[in-house]
Amino acid sequence: MNKVENNKAWFLVLPMLLLVAFSAIIPLMTVVNYSVQDILGSSAYFVGTEWFKDILNDSQLQQALIRQFIFSFTILAIEVPLGIGVALMMPKKGWRASLILILVTLPLLVPWNVVGTIWLIFTRTDIGLAGVGLRELGYAYNITRNDGDAWVTIVLMDVWHWTPLVALLCYSGLQAIPQAYYQAARIDRASRWAIFRYIQLPKLSNVLVIGVLLRFMHSFMIYAEPFVLTGGGPGSSTTFLSQTLTTMAIGQQDLGPSAAFSIIYFLIILAVCYCFYVAILNMGRDKNTSQPR
């Protein structure tokens, strides 16, 4: 806000604007356009909000949406505390810190569909470590038949894949807390729990916002891993929103409804992310004073 005004500067922004236009605005507008038309071959009719009404009343989609919410909240409920826990246990400096850091981050480097494949092999009942192991223990583990098994496996897979991200963010957040805070707390005779509750957690709130938002968006859009591992089955027990959408758009070529679906999908993510953002940032504010400092 403290700069020389120079209108030439706008030219510098222009390439970026063009780029954003092509990468985001134009595709999005195309989708908006599709969502209000019925497309038959090469002709199209304007149908208004009809597709939206259809989509919102479609029970298959409602099911997928519920499944999706349960999934996203389940993995958040596991990954966030687990990630914080892992970060707390990681060594703070020295060669051990570097080593553990690399080991922890390893799953993040694996491509999505490879993750699916790894777990596909891992859970196979004839050669997979988990599949065979659980059978040996007397549990009839089968992700292609048993809804529960498939569900738990996918959750575990996501936890394995993405907890490191939360851990990494928290680790950096913890490293940024000055030693003085710990010393003060020890002098105040604070318990380990109190140190976590009143020093570490408040100081982590900023990175946790990022962590929760990223993990929510990511998990809400999950596609490749369950697709590879279970193909959405058994039945449709692990069919999440993105897979439902893909089936509709590509499998059935229902462009209008799937465009409407996409927009609703997008708005849900936006709304939930906003709620998280506001909720976490408001942690620790004064309740009865309205002084923003």
Added chain:
Amino acid sequence: MSLALERVSKVVGGQEWIKDISLTLEPGSFNVLLGRTLAGKTTLMRLMAGLERPTSGAVIMNGVDVTGMPVRKRNLSMVYQQFINYPDQTVYENIASPLRLARLPKDVIDQRVRETAQMLHIEAHLERFPLELSGGQQQRTAMARALVKDADLILFDEPLVNLDYKLREEFREELRELFKAKHCIAVYATTEPNEALALGGHTAVLHEGELLQYGKTPDVYHRPKDILTAQMFSEPPINIVAGRVTESEVTFDESVHFKLNQDLSGLKPGNYQFGVRASHIGLVPHADDDLELTVRVDLAEISGSETFLHVRSEQFELILHLSGVHEYAVDQVVKVYFPTHKIYVFDSTGAVVHVPTRLGGR
């Protein structure tokens, strides 16, 4: 090289950061911009440098209007609060960098770098990297880089804030000597009145975007034009007491009053503000007509060789600036002597109406 600001204003987001300032800096002068935080010192420097364009008014260099000219076309350098150097280059390379940009021949660069380094006492560290040096040496490197290129205008934005007081003393003295021999214009922003006095030259007192007074540093100090200048240019702050002049006396209130002396006899009856410098109130009377006051000690702040005594009575709070170390307990009762011959008088608008003759009044 001369530099003039003509009716310069700067408005940012509806707020006037600089209010209609006109100021002419003499060739070869050392100028201090004195003011508290947010007084507009940095903004004014940025306007001089061309980092910022005035909302109205003009910047004139050597008689040429340079208002819109970009910074890199002007020959100036700047030193900041933070010690800004290139971390991956040696001190030598740091100092040489502006000369390399100017594409000077190698032997000239070498000679100038070594000369400047010597001037700033860092010739022994030329081959080291800035971050291996102490804070003072890092700032010396930054100053050397600013001085080496023979700029027309050198701007210092509170360069000593992050150094401890012994280093500050050293730097002030060196800068004072250094610029005696230089013919460029130097502008130096500070919040500390004592720094302005130690650096000498000229001082411009700024307050909330306004230029209060500009002139030779001791002149501005001894003959402030108004109460605000006197308050801004005094550390500890000048004591201000409200009072009244009658036909025969000056009264601060019922209990504290004295006969009009020769010095103050020209004052018309009415209400005034009276200013007495902290250093003029003493623990022993200096003249027969000094006013004796019984006060309580709020705090004795001791600064090695000086004492700042905060005291209060029922009517007013005063600060005394004493030479030497004087230890007092909080709330101790003491007698202090208020000089009736060293009083500045300001009228209700704040304009000075009397400067004591003994302090350079006419």
Added chain:
Amino acid sequence: MAEIILRSLAHTYDAKAGADSDYAIRQMDHVWHQGGAYALLGPSGCGKSTMLNIISGLLSPSEGEVLFDTERVNELSPEERNIAQVFQFPVVYDTMTVYDNLAFPLKNIGMAKHLIPAKVHEVADILELTSVLHRKAKNLSADEKQKVSMGRGLVRDDVSAILFDEPLTVIDPQLKWKLRRKLKQIHERFNITMIYVTHDQLEASTFAEKIAVMYDGQIVQFGTPRELFERPAHTFVGFFIGSPGMNFLEVTVDEHNVHFSGLRIPANPRRLQSAIASGSSNIKAGIRPEFIHVWDEPNDEAFEVEVQDVEDLGTYRILSFYLGGQIVRARLNEDQNIPSQKAYVSFPEQWLNIYVDEYRVGDDDE
């Protein structure tokens, strides 16, 4: 509540330390008495942070002992020593209210619930925090936060000492003196040992009854602000305390005078005697600018000198003159006539200190 005794203490960060220069703290004995207000003053790198950490228990000294009263605490952590510390930047529990911040240490030591409010209010009252007691600590200004961190040390009765590590760094200049006053009042009110670590002579002298000046890993003087000013025990103290610092001349001595480039300046015989007895050739005479007498007319006891510069610092002037080729500074009062070209100066015997191997000699406790 405790007396803190440092016995044959030394510390090095280098496991194979041999030479003196390897030591961050050279061997020393020192006592911080119970209930005193002390300052530890020195430039950066003098070892004062090491000393602070050794007292607080963050660091275990490599040699010697730290005693609290009679108990050896070398191996004890800060919480076991019950040392509270106020840091450069305020440390508060952001999500708690000011009240909860102050009550926190009491809850942790298991104080009976009904006793807590009275104690918290008492401390809040002294620190002038009562009006913000129910605000979240996060939303306070820097000086209020700093008071809260101080308050957490004050609520407990069992705290043995409070250490301050440059606590006013982040405070507004206009508020600093008020906080200094508050600190002094608190010290008078609570009978707690307080040690204030700083590089600023103003902070140290204002707060402390006695100041330990550290230089190069050693405490070179432990004295009142007045002693540091009038009788610096080491040349570094003379240089570091006071603005400008003390003038030093390299001299030789006889029984009545110091000799300096052909001049004979009379000095205190007892001090001279000690200097002669030492047999050292590193002898300096030191005098503060405040104590040099300056005239603009010749007189019997004065030396004629050449004026180099007069700096007008508003309330006083600094006169620089050449004495036998060396620059010496004298402080002139505002009312004093300013000599031009030639000035006439004398060095009162009382204020002319003699230093042998950098330490002041002649124990004349007048």
